Amino acid sequence: MRIYRILPLLFFFLTLGSVETFSQTKKSREELEREKAEVQARLREFDIILKQTTATKQTSLGELNALTRQFQTQTKLVNTLDREVRLINQEITETEKKISGLEIQLKDLKAEYSRMIYNSSKLNRGLSIVAFVFSSGTFNQLYMRLKYLKQYSDSRKQQAEQIEKLSAELVASRELLDQKKTEKITVLSEEQKERAELERLRKGQQGVVNTLSRKEKDIQRQITATKKQQEQLNRMIKQVIEDEIRRAEAESKKANTTTTKSAGTSMPMTPEAAALSSSFAGNKGKLPWPVETGFVSQGYGTYPHPTLKGIVQESDGLEIRTQPNSNVRTVFDGTVxxxxxxxxxGLTVIIKHGEYFTMYSRLKNISVKVGQAVKAKEVIGQVATNTDGQSEVHFQTWKGLQIMDPATWITSK
Structure with a gap:
């Protein structure tokens, strides 16, 4: 009887452990599925945007940047699928261990149940239950036999229930194991397909790299020219910000009103402007993109090109590739x-958000005017398409005269 008393307790703790493991695995699976869905959505954006590049496209640094980003995203998808396969293998191993444990428990329970019936039969020596009870020599013996029969009946009932539960769980676990094995075959097939796509992209990328490597001097000249244009762009926005600071100071003195100065900007702000600045800062990392669909073809900062040796790229903002004729929109409430x-x-719009400024360049037309108040996601123009067939928006963020990495301000994709 001792084994039987311990078995339900073991069953409880083993079941509790399997529930905790299942909960953790389920959480990992949900996170993995969400990540895979996000990466697949990004790749669909790449396909749509790159397929819509005009027929005039040429082998250029911009095209290589786009292919490199696409290759990196495809690599992330393959890695995600590989992690999914490893997770399924882990789930299969855990399920197999659970089945093995259930089989042992079920075998022990059935053996204990058989021993209970056999021992009871021997104890009764073939007597019926009534004869067994009333053949007692004393009242105390009668009481003990009645108590024993009650315990025996309850124990056998509980034992039968445990056997039934374990049997059902064993069947469910075996079905789950078959499901996991089928799922593994499906994911492995998907991974094989995506690896083939990754190899296709790698070859295409390498072809562009080989072509551009023979044009290193031309590319360096393009980079130098772009750097000069960017310096001109930055001088312009700095001049705008300095003018805004001087205007704010003059208005503050003229009105003799209480204003706020933010550290690092020296810009007097009315309570309304200060509130707008605070709201802008509070939305760091949550601002919408300046286009509805797109991907970053070149990031902020100075860094060596990831695939083209000897080439160093530099940008004071984000280059966001999008679809031709896409609407460009402001990322926050402000004033043009x-x-x-x-x-x-090309056409450039600068929008003031209190002490913060955002800049949108490479537009082909503009639908706002200077001094106009705009709301977040309000359309300010349309993206231009260059001679290489690329439709890109150049996007910058500033706090006073301090330039910032725009990628830290917009939502991540």
Whole structure:
């Protein structure tokens, strides 16, 4: 009887452990599925945007940047699928261990149940239950026999229930194991397909690299020219910000009103402007993209090109590739501070958000005017398409005269 008393307790703890493991695995699976869905959505964006590049496209640094980003995203998908396969293998191993444990428990329970019936039969020596009870020599013996029969009946009932539960769980676990094995075959097939796509992209990328490697001097000249254009662009926005600071100071003195100065900007702000600045800062990492669909073809900062040796890229903002004729929209409430045209960057709009400024370049037309108040996601123009067939928006963020990495301000994709 001792084994039987311990078995239900063991069953409880083993079941509790399997529930905890299942909960953790389920959480990992949900995170993995969410990540895979996000990566697949990004790749669909790549396909749509790159397929819509005009027929005039040429082998260029911009095209290589786009292919490199696509290759990196495809690599991430393959890695995600590989992690999914490893997770399924882990689930299969855990399920097999659970089945093995259940089989042992079920075998022990059935053996104990058989021993209970056999021992009871021997104890009764073939007597019926009534004869067994009333053949007692004393009242105390009668009481003990009745108590024993009650315990025996309850124990056998509980034992039968445990056997039934374990049997059902064993069947369910075996079905789950078959399901996991089928799922593994499906994911392995998907991974094989995506690896083939990754290899296709790698060859395409390498072909562009080989072509551009023979044009290193031309590319260096393009980079130098772009750097000069970017310096001109930055001089323009700095001038706009300095003008805004001087205007704010003059208005503050003229009105003799209480204003706020933010550290690092020296810009007097009215309570309304200060509130707008605070709201902008509070939305760091949550601002919408300046286009509805797109991907970053070149990031902020100075760094060596990931695939083209000897080439160093530099950008004070984000280059966001999107579909031709896409609407460009402001990322936050503000006021249009400047509209200008810069060689290499085309039509440019600067929007003031208190002490913060955002800049949108490479537009082909503009639908707002200087001094106009705009709301977040309000369309300010349309993206231009260059001679290489690429539709890109150049996007910058500033706090006063301090330039910032725009990628830390917009939502991640």
């Amino acid at each position: 501070s400047k509209i200008s045209t810069i060689p290499g960057y």
